Amino acid sequence: MQMASNIREKHVAVFAFPFASHPALMLTLVRRLASAAPAVAFSFLNTETSNRALFAEPGCDNIKPYNISDGKPEGYVPVGNPEEGINLFLAVAEDEFRRGVRVAEMDTGLKITCIVVDAFLGFSGDIAEEMNVPWVGFWPSGTCSLAAHFYTDLIREKTAQLIVSTGPDGEIVDLIPGLESVRLGDLPSGVVSGNLESPFATMLHKMGRTLAKATAVPINSFQELDPDLTKNLSSKLNNFLNIGPFNLISKENTASKVDEFSCMKWLDNQKTRAVAYICFGTFFNLPPQELVELAETLEETKTPFLWSMNKDSYKHFPKGFLERTIANGTGKVVPWAPQDQVLNHVAIGVLVTHGGYNSMLESIGAGVPMICRPYLGDHYINSWMVERVWGIGLRIQGGNFTKHATRRALEQVLSLSKSMDEKIKTLKDLAHKAAAPNGSSNQNFKTLVEVVCGAGLHLEPNF
Incomplete structure (x- = not known):
């Protein structure tokens, strides 16, 4: 069903990463944005299988799903390697999201005014730059893992200079700015261990290098949980916004189960x-x-x-x-x-x-x-x-x-x-306290709405 452009003031494209809990968390975020800004159209680009599960029940009428390819060839049979499906998707993802954007623009009659992406998708910034629109990189996990990926180059440089004789159990002080110490073996795979050249590791490395260009980086956390990490990342990223925990703010998603x-x-x-x-x-x-x-x-x-x-x-x-x-x-x-x-x-x-x-x-x-x-x-x-x-x-x-x-x-x-x-x-x-109406996460969410939807846009009166 086509969204009438005369009642929609802005058009936001959403890029989902269709694995694990990522797409469900992204949809939770987009539903909050869509409820706050009913005059904005949200086009949710995701694989068909994931979209089918997410949109099984009706939701906000200003969110519309669009299907993109998962990269799996016809007759594909999984072999059990969790990264195999991710690698197949990543091989086609950039082209598929570009195609999806064109379809959504034609369908709605509205040009994209902002892109909200799963931060895993490191190429999204290039697409936003080509379109000359702001982009928002949503990080669905913790501040500690985001910092590890953001500082990958620094971590690799530091560990290369260290004589790490204790192996993965070696505890290193000040390896990640804002974190007092961490075990080398506890860093996410792809930072200093595992296959650093795999498509997945390469994507996350690019994300860490490009995220500072994002207009905003919202995260499903609360700033009081990791104050030192939050302070550091806030000095490096534009609008680093703790807007969680989602399960406390979006109670309707759990209470109805x-x-x-x-x-x-x-x-x-x-x-x-x-x-x-x-x-x-x-x-x-x-x-x-x-x-x-x-x-x-x-x-x-x-x-x-x-x-x-x-x-x-x-x-x-x-x-x-x-x-x-x-x-x-x-x-x-x-x-x-x-x-x-x-x-x-x-x-x-x-x-x-x-x-x-x-x-x-x-x-x-x-x-x-x-x-x-x-x-x-x-x-x-x-x-x-x-x-x-x-x-x-x-x-x-x-x-x-x-x-x-x-x-x-x-x-x-x-x-x-x-x-x-x-x-x-x-x-x-x-x-x-962070999730309360006047808490830090809800105040940060108001900033996010202004970034995504534009200042001065008609918002719900209770927002």
Whole structure:
């Protein structure tokens, strides 16, 4: 359906990165922008598969999805390498987004006035420059990982000059401006380790080099979480804007989800702060041996647990584990849980997580400490922040679930030392204050609306 140009004053093109939680977070941001500026048309460029999932239900009438190719040849069969699909997409992405922009302009009858992009898409600045329009690079993860990519050249230079004899476990002081120290092995892959020439690493390197040209860089975080990193990046980037946590600001996205597996009812029958909520995200599965070690430790320690996991992994549980824990009421395993609601239940004492940034933010907003078992990407540096910077949890000893490491972690976190308790409560309060109507994140969002939609544009009166 064509949007009538006489009622639309501006036209914003949105470039989504169609992997993991990125497109859903981008749509959350765009819905906030679209609600604040109903006279602006938003064209959401994304792959067909991703768009189909995102737009299954009606939303704002000034957001319209447009499909671009995912780069997969006809009859393509994935081989299990998570970067393979990304590499195929990146091979065609720049041309596809250019084509998508032309289609959206013809369809709406409106020239693009601004581009809002997932910051991963490092080539977007070139497109915006050619079109002579402002561009906004949205970073959906944490300040720490953004700083690692922004300072990649500096980090490589520093590490090349150092004699790093301790390998990936070597802790380096002042490696990233605004961060006191970090383990070399916790830097995101592609910064100093992994295949630095892969399409994905090359894209992120270019992003780090070009992001300073963006008109604004919004991030799904709150500035009180990482004040030193925020201060530093604010001096390097135009309009570096903490506008989260999204789960606290956009409550309508979580409150409407049906608890189809009765997680909340089960939690109502558990003791306060006693339950381990276990979830490794939608895209990651524990190796079978680690799953067994974790499951057996939960049963041996009689730790109540709610475990959200893909049904395909149920077969790896120890024989009789599900039947025994269900029968004695200590365990519940579900294929999906309303995570934000679960974390805010008084029975939850710890989140056992892969260290994905969204899960961490939700845990902070609920005041729940964490046990992290990172897999890839930013999981490692996020886990470093949880344990060593924020002091609100720990990483599983040795990086994998063993009975010894799991028992130790559960005992440490569920006992909740006074120091950890105070730190998680403080961060929870700061997150809620930032998300309040007059909080820092909402004030920053007003700045973002002016950047994207233009000063003086008609905005909703309550905005």
